Amino acid sequence: MMAMGIFTLVISLLWIFLTDVGFVSDFETFIGQDWHEYVLSNPLEAEIYLITKRLIGVFMFPISILIILITQKSYRNAETWSWFALLIAGAVLWGSLIGYRLSIGYFLFNTPLRASSSMTPIVGLMLLILGLALPAKVIFRTNPHKTRND
Secondary structure, three states: OHHHHHHHHHHHHHHHHOHHHHOHHHHHHHHOOOHHHHHHHOHHHHHHHHHHHHHHHHHHHHHHHHHHHHHHHHHOOOOHHHHHHHHHHHHHHHHHHHHHHHHOOOOOOOOHHHHHHHHHHHHHHHHHHHHHHOOHHHHOOOOOOOOOOO
8 A cells, every 4th residue: 555655645746846747648639739839829728738637646545545554554554444544535536537537538549648657546546456456355354353463
């Protein structure tokens, strides 16, 4: 689960500081116009577009910090609530990003940039599933009074 937290942190920072790199292919897919031409003809609208996309990274940043903190403390101690908290946080985060990409018709792997960019939420979702599935048996053991080391 720590891998997903770190992955989410890195992605959030990339989307905050390298927004124009990360979302240009989204724009071109949905609008059908070259990004650089759009920036030249509509600089204010292009800036607003980047600000709204940068907000995705801003929203992801505290979620990634919470994922890392919950993993460090409660999840390592096999506390059941932490499993559910990480399930909800990860499902909302990665599910919404996959839903966004589906809604704009982005999952067409016809260019290398689009194929690699499409993998970001898929990798996040796979890390979530692995991070929740592997320790689930320990977290949901039948005797709640036993510790993990017993």
